[in-house]
Amino acid sequence: MDIPHRVQVDNTFTFAGSPKYPRSMGPLIRLLLHRGVEPWFIPPSDPWRNERFNGFYQQSFLGKVEMFSVDELKNGSLAFEKRHNTT
Incomplete structure (x- = not known):
C-alpha cells in the first residue's frame, strides 16, 4: 500500500x-x-466523528463487501466515501 x-x-x-x-x-x-x-x-x-464513522464504515462497507485485491478495496472505499459524503 x-x-x-x-x-x-x-x-x-x-x-x-x-x-x-x-x-x-x-x-x-x-x-x-x-x-x-x-x-x-x-x-x-x-471525537465521536472518528469512531462513529469508522464503526459505520466497518458495518456498512467492510463487513458487507467481499474484496480480493488492494485495487478493489481502494475503488470500493472511494465509492463508499463519495456516497456517504453526498447524502
Whole structure:
C-alpha cells in the first residue's frame, strides 16, 4: 500500500503538542509533514466523528463487501466515501 495523501487524527496531545506546548507539533505530525502527508484533525470536542464513522464504515462497507485485491478495496472505499459524503 502507498503512503496516503491525507491522514485524519484526533486532536489529542499525542498528535499535536503537549500540555506544556499545546500549539506545537507532535512527532507523528512532523513525520506526516516530512513525508508530504496532510494531517486532518477532527474538530475539538468532537471525537465521536472518528469512531462513529469508522464503526459505520466497518458495518456498512467492510463487513458487507467481499474484496480480493488492494485495487478493489481502494475503488470500493472511494465509492463508499463519495456516497456517504453526498447524502
